[in-house]
Amino acid sequence: MEEPGYHKYFHPIYPPNLEDWIEFMEEDGEERRRGDISSESSSESGSFPGERFSRCVLIQSISEDVSNSVESGLEDNIKSFEDNMKAVKDNLKTEQTCGTDNNDNNDYITDKYSCDNQQYSNSDSPAPVIKCADNPSWLDTLRLDQLSWVGTLGIGGFGRVELVTAGENNNMAFALKKMKKNEITDEKQQQHILNEKKIMSSCSNPFIVKLYRTFRDSRYLYMLMEPCLGGELWTILRNKKRFDDESSRFYTACVIKAFDYLHDKGIVYRDLKPENLLLDSSGYIKLTDFGFSKRLEPGEKSWTFCGTPEYVAPEIITNKSHDNRADIWSVGILMYELLNGVPPFSKKNSSSDQVYSDILQGMKSVNFPSYMSATAVELIRQLCRLSPSQRPSLSVTRRYMWFAGMDWEGLENRTLTPPYLPTIAGVKDTSNFDNYQEETQQPEENFADWDIDF
Incomplete structure (x- = not known):
């Protein structure tokens, strides 16, 4: 099983082994942040091989009954906080979810804007770069087998994010988030992922990463997103x-x-x-x-x-x-x-x-x-x-x-000059992200139909 980690498109909401992860994060008595260790030095620093850690994310579902019992001011709640922290630690043995949002009926009318792909020029091909917003029908008919793998942008609790290309002469880049179905077994986890998809699908804004479409098969759930090759x-x-x-x-x-x-x-x-x-x-x-x-x-x-x-x-x-x-x-x-x-x-x-x-x-x-x-x-x-x-x-x-x-x-x-302009050679440039090895082992198949609306 893949060790829990963190990256920009992935949040370790439901890492495979949260209890071991938190125990590891607290062994040295200090936080492991991005940049403190690298894949090259991980074996010396005692980290999980090939992983990088950002701020430890504590996640726990708190019942409404307990929440409603807290009525005093913030400054008077230290003791309540300490009691709650004890309950959180106890519940981590059985709960690995951040709560389920069941009321997100996001029937928004979204406006269109050109995605980041229009900014790229593909040095490998003279073909013009495809503009996402100008080709909705092309994206709607895109198949998984039409995507070409380029590299890994990050690794997360359920899978990884890959840089892929598609289109004429592969001149269009995407970030493909892949989540392993056989590790998404809890009902709250499943609802949470469905909810994330609904919220992202409802958003169309130049300051928010665009979700273009989703796929599903017996092994993975896929989210095809804007690449943002400038990095974090x-x-x-x-x-x-x-x-x-x-x-x-x-x-x-x-x-x-x-x-x-x-x-x-x-x-x-x-x-x-x-x-x-x-x-x-x-x-x-x-x-x-x-x-x-x-x-x-x-x-x-x-x-x-x-x-x-x-x-x-x-x-x-x-x-x-x-x-x-x-x-x-x-x-x-x-x-x-x-x-x-x-x-x-x-x-x-x-x-x-x-x-x-x-x-x-x-x-x-x-x-x-x-x-x-x-x-x-x-x-x-x-x-x-x-x-x-x-x-x-x-x-x-x-x-x-x-x-x-x-x-x-x-x-x-977008007429202001930004403080930093990233160097991006083309649609296949992953130089602004950390290096990860290609995934070679496929997860087991899972034929559950909870994701039928994904």
Whole structure:
């Protein structure tokens, strides 16, 4: 069985052996992040062979009955939090799911936009590059056996993401997410994957990775997506150590545009971090990995406990109900990490329990280095207020001084020059991603029909 891992299109929502994974992550008493180890040095560092680890993601379903019992303020919930953490650890032996979203009836009318493929020129062929949005019928009739494998972009809990090409002279690139059916056995896991597909299918926005179509057979579920060959924002941040205000402002603004779109549709994202932000060929950011997303009806709240420890909002930790204002909190955490290279609440020298305790104390215990501008500090403090009702909306966030001079119209029209322009030689260029070996062993067949609507 493949060891659990993490990558940009995959979230380890249901790793094959979550208990062993968390035990491994806590052996050294510190978090293993992307860049700390590599496939070449993994054997020396004690990691799983060929894998890279990002922030440990704690996932657990919390019942509504337990959640409703928490009525006191955030500052008074430390003991409740500690009790809940004990329950989480106990339940990890039997629960490996982030909760099931059963009410996502996303019958949206989506607008069309040209995908990232139109930016590429294929040096191997003089044929013109195909524009995705101009060829819907061509994509609708595409078969799996018409896809040509190029390389692996990432490995996740249920499978991997492959770079594939198709079209005339294979001049069109896709990211093909493959999930092993024989490992998706829990009913909640199955519903969760169906829900992710529904949400991604409903989205058509230049700041969100596009899902074109899905396939299924007796071995895999497949999601054919926009490739975004510029790689992860996390990789750029790792190499540059930290971004200046101008760069951080551009990337944060891209996220706000994505969240504007999602929140208008009633979708809460709940997993913002640099690892889930991909660069397209123009250097613009696209949001990916919708494993924790959920659609909420107007006035509806969610009780699901999920996310990445360093980014999770305090109301989620204390089992209070939450809505899209949990995403507002994560925008502030992202700002801090982009400007400093590390998040304000880190597992580096502490356990997940301590990280959650620190989050419940809010920004009052966070160190803001002197190189951070006063306007950045002010906005981060406002976005990360303990009380969700006191956090500014996305529209108000735009009007803070840190965003003064930001050309939002230029961002939407993609006329702004991005801080970093990735080098992409063509549709077969995987140089902005880590190296992975080709999968040689096929999973066992599984003829269950739960995925008939996938």
